[in-house]
Amino acid sequence: MAVMKMTKLTLGPIAYHWSAERRRDFYASVADEAPVDEVYLGEVICSKRAPFQEAELPTIIERLERAGKRVILSSLAEVMLKRERKATEDLATMDSHEIEINNAAGLYARGKQPHRIGPFMNAYNEATIKWMADQGATHVVLPTELPFPAIDAATQAARDLGLGVEVQVFGRASLAVSARCYHARAHGRTKDNCQFVCEDDSDGMPLTTSDDRPILRVNGIQTQSESYVDLMREVTRLTGNGVTHLRLMPQAVDMVAVAQLYRSALDGSLDLPEVEAMLRQICDKTPLSNGFFYGEAGYRRIATASPA
Amino acid sequence: MTANTDPVHRPRLPGQRPVARLSAAIVQPVLSRVVRRVAKSHPSLFARLGPHQKTDYIIDPVELPFALHLRPDPQALIFRAVPRDLAPVAGAAIRGRFMLLLELVDSEEDGDAAFFSRDLEVTGDTEAVVRLRNALDDVDGSIAEETANMFGAPGRAILARLRRSYPAT
Amino acid sequence: MSLAELICPAGTPAALRTAVDAGADAVYCGFQDATNARNFPGLNFTPAELAESVAYAHAKGAKVLLALNTYPPAGKVDLWRQAADTGARFGVDAFIVADMGVADYIARTHPGIRLHLSVQAAASSPEAIRYYCENFGVKRVVLPRILTIPEIREIRKEIPCEIETFIFGNHGLMVEGRCSLTNYLTGQSTNMDGVCSPASDVEYVRHDDGSMSSQLAGFTIDCFGPDEKAGYPTICKGRYAAPHRPEGYYAFEEPISLNLSRLLPELIEAGVHAFKIEGRQRSKSYVRNVVKAFRAAVDDIRAGREANIADLVALTEGQKQTQGAFETKKWR
Numbered sequence: 172m173a174v175m176k177m178t179k180l181t182l183g184p185i186a187y188h189w190s191a192e193r194r195r196d197f198y199a200s201v202a203d204e205a206p207v208d209e210v211y212l213g214e215v216i217c218s219k220r221a222p223f224q225e226a227e228l229p230t231i232i233e234r235l236e237r238a239g240k241r242v243i244l245s246s247l248a249e250v251m252l253k254r255e256r257k258a259t260e261d262l263a264t265m266d267s268h269e270i271e272i273n274n275a276a277g278l279y280a281r282g283k284q285p286h287r288i289g290p291f292m293n294a295y296n297e298a299t300i301k302w303m304a305d306q307g308a309t310h311v312v313l314p315t316e317l318p319f320p321a322i323d324a325a326t327q328a329a330r331d332l333g334l335g336v337e338v339q340v341f342g343r344a345s346l347a348v349s350a351r352c353y354h355a356r357a358h359g360r361t362k363d364n365c366q367f368v369c370e371d372d373s374d375g376m377p378l379t380t381s382d383d384r385p386i387l388r389v390n391g392i393q394t395q396s397e398s399y400v401d402l403m404r405e406v407t408r409l410t411g412n413g414v415t416h417l418r419l420m421p422q423a424v425d426m427v428a429v430a431q432l433y434r435s436a437l438d439g440s441l442d443l444p445e446v447e448a449m450l451r452q453i454c455d456k457t458p459l460s461n462g463f464f465y466g467e468a469g470y471r472r473i474a475t476a477s478p479a
Numbered sequence: 480m481t482a483n484t485d486p487v488h489r490p491r492l493p494g495q496r497p498v499a500r501l502s503a504a505i506v507q508p509v510l511s512r513v514v515r516r517v518a519k520s521h522p523s524l525f526a527r528l529g530p531h532q533k534t535d536y537i538i539d540p541v542e543l544p545f546a547l548h549l550r551p552d553p554q555a556l557i558f559r560a561v562p563r564d565l566a567p568v569a570g571a572a573i574r575g576r577f578m579l580l581l582e583l584v585d586s587e588e589d590g591d592a593a594f595f596s597r598d599l600e601v602t603g604d605t606e607a608v609v610r611l612r613n614a615l616d617d618v619d620g621s622i623a624e625e626t627a628n629m630f631g632a633p634g635r636a637i638l639a640r641l642r643r644s645y646p647a648t
Numbered sequence: 649m650s651l652a653e654l655i656c657p658a659g660t661p662a663a664l665r666t667a668v669d670a671g672a673d674a675v676y677c678g679f680q681d682a683t684n685a686r687n688f689p690g691l692n693f694t695p696a697e698l699a700e701s702v703a704y705a706h707a708k709g710a711k712v713l714l715a716l717n718t719y720p721p722a723g724k725v726d727l728w729r730q731a732a733d734t735g736a737r738f739g740v741d742a743f744i745v746a747d748m749g750v751a752d753y754i755a756r757t758h759p760g761i762r763l764h765l766s767v768q769a770a771a772s773s774p775e776a777i778r779y780y781c782e783n784f785g786v787k788r789v790v791l792p793r794i795l796t797i798p799e800i801r802e803i804r805k806e807i808p809c810e811i812e813t814f815i816f817g818n819h820g821l822m823v824e825g826r827c828s829l830t831n832y833l834t835g836q837s838t839n840m841d842g843v844c845s846p847a848s849d850v851e852y853v854r855h856d857d858g859s860m861s862s863q864l865a866g867f868t869i870d871c872f873g874p875d876e877k878a879g880y881p882t883i884c885k886g887r888y889a890a891p892h893r894p895e896g897y898y899a900f901e902e903p904i905s906l907n908l909s910r911l912l913p914e915l916i917e918a919g920v921h922a923f924k925i926e927g928r929q930r931s932k933s934y935v936r937n938v939v940k941a942f943r944a945a946v947d948d949i950r951a952g953r954e955a956n957i958a959d960l961v962a963l964t965e966g967q968k969q970t971q972g973a974f975e976t977k978k979w980r
Contacts, residue, residue: 276775295719298749316828324722347822350794362980378888380868469832527690586932606847613690617660
């Protein structure tokens with residue numbers, strides 16, 4: 172139990188193009204009510220969206236820190252254009268906050284200054300984690316598709332090096348990123364002329380197969396899973412093996428409630444079946460999945476016996 | 480997984496049952512010798528097939544009166560002509576014009592290109608087909624030519640006859 | 649003018665010999681396991697086959713590049729290290745890598761052998777490329793297929809290594825090395841297992857009207873009408889419906905291949921050192937035709953003649969070709 176009490180709940184960066192107002196309200200409620208310890212902020216997916224958030228960012232940071240949350244700033248996953256290179260370099264040379272790096276361009280700019288390794292950095296194994304630790308990484312977010320035996324081995328290695336280890340336990344999985352904007356494409360536009368149509372889909376734009384089976388979500392240049400990853404049942408295995416941080420990705424559901432449920436699961440203050448039923452209700456019709464954890468197809472929900 | 484062998488676009492041929500059986504019987508000795516020879520001179524082929532050495536393949540030249548049944552098991556090789564109504568339930572089926580199939584075996588044609596153009600149809604276990612394709616692709620030289628040479632003048636005559644009878648169109 | 653080396657695919661020893669004989673300056677290949685991103689059934693090289701193939705290529709003046717371009721999951725790193733050791737023993741001319749741990753191991757253990765940065769590392773900025781050059785001594789970067797020629801020209805000025813670009817073949821839409829689409833539907837990972845739409849999970853279903861569905865792990869990826877050209881059953885080339893597109897559309901990209909034959913002179917002028925032809929999973933026939941055509945084209949350009957590139961459209965997916973991002977950023 173002592174181990175579990177130390178486990179931190181984090182809120183990952185918002186992947187979607189939520190309006191400034193929505194973000195402000197969202198983080199106000201997170202600050203006041205969500206039992207998360209750390210919050211990642213910053214635009215990770217699309218550099219065109221970044222200016223919309225930057226104005227609000229100082230206020231949001233202040234609001235969260237006042238509520239006792241630790242704020243980490245995340246860098247772009249894709250860095251190609253001048254403005255993306257500039258934004259990455261600017262973030263990497265900041266020293267006011269911890270930063271999470273999601274692209275090798277950020278690693279280059281950061282040098283050996285301390286930093287966190289984001290989920291887009293492909294820290295799949297102990298050799299890579301060792302390399303990253305030697306370059307100043309203090310914390311690593313493991314790839315969402317990593318199965319448990321690899322999570323276990325990577326965690327052991329990272330902990331031995333004194334690194335924090337984070338695993339996404341809730342929210343849509345990032346399955347791919349591209350140079351092309353698929354939101355713009357769906358509306359017959361190009362990325363340069365997108366008119367921010369992605370703002371209309373606060374939980375991603377659903378794609379269904381020709382036989383009406385929901386399959387994926389489009390979020391600008393990113394492709395996400397249709398299902399929300401949900402590792403509620405696996406939480407004790409993760410924390411028991413040394414994972415220090417559990418990440419919740421913001422979705423268009425009651426995230427305060429999601430955080431509270433995960434906190435209860437960590438504390439053992441509510442029975443697992445009860446917590447699961449409540450989470451199921453919050454997520455409405457969205458399927459929940461844990462396939463990656465078991466080395467199965469990611470969209471699958473693998474039934475397991477309740478952990479002892 | 481199973482695959483039927485009844486294509487939509489099969490041309491109407493005089494392939495009535497007796498003809499099918501007769502022609503199957505006529506080509507059978509050729510097929511047996513071909514497959515034994517290929518197996519003997521290209522043993523690495525079986526390694527590439529991996530678990531699909533025991534898969535039943537139906538190779539279905541749409542304009543011939545019979546299909547070919549291949550089970551590339553080095554312990555008990557099967558390569559035989561079968562009237563379609565007597566073909567076993569296949570693990571995988573590959574269907575196309577005879578000359579195209581022959582060119583694919585010899586890597587004169589690209590299987591993916593034939594698939595893109597819809598000239599080649601694949602049903603059943605796709606991995607089995609991919610393995611067979613990759614295994615055959617690693618064989619140098621022309622199996623068709625080797626076969627023709629193997630049987631001397633009569634062999635070449637059979638091949639030429641087949642080519643004339645079922646021109647690639 | 650850059651050397652404009654022609655880097656050609658080899659899925660089997662026979663394909664390797666075909667590529668070398670057709671004029672490849674170098675061939676790239678991989679072992680029969682998860683250490684490379686074309687870990688397809690029945691494809692690739694045993695260690696003995698690699699040894700023979702290196703000897704064959706070297707005797708004819710061609711180089712052999714060994715792809716070790718996947719990401720080992722924790723606990724399995726040794727397989728990648730052993731593959732590198734084996735390749736080094738047989739005298740491969742370079743390793744193509746993506747994972748930092750693998751790159752670090754090779755840089756320390758086999759410092760005499762060139763490291764090429766795989767497209768799977770997704771290094772698309774001068775800073776990212778320099779990170780790999782300065783830390784692992786990378787000599788060449790394979791650029792993602794998302795850059796325009798002016799952007800490539802700019803990058804060239806800012807990096808200390810050679811540039812290799814794809815010029816023909818499968819047109820990857822997603823940033824390579826960052827794609828878990830296949831794993832989401834099949835449980836097999838592109839990054840960790842080297843598979844993409846594995847054949848074991850693919851099924852083609854013929855319908856009575858002559859149309860054909862391609863399915864991956866039971867999900868319908870596309871359905872081709874009786875006269876429609878077909879493509880690979882890859883998730884990023886599938887046809888789906890969205891709220892604004894109820895009729896179904898190619899949400900990411902249609903089945904189409906990259907063909908930059910017309911842009912070769914510009915690419916050479918932009919400072920591209922090596923041209924890569926995709927297609928280790930394709931047949932000898934493909935290798936022979938594509939390599940011959942590009943060999944002739946590159947030789948013509950280098951001799952100051954106009955390149956007369958053969959029509960390769962029949963070999964392209966969906967029998968359609970594109971110049972993708974290279975021509976215009978409107979592609980994005």
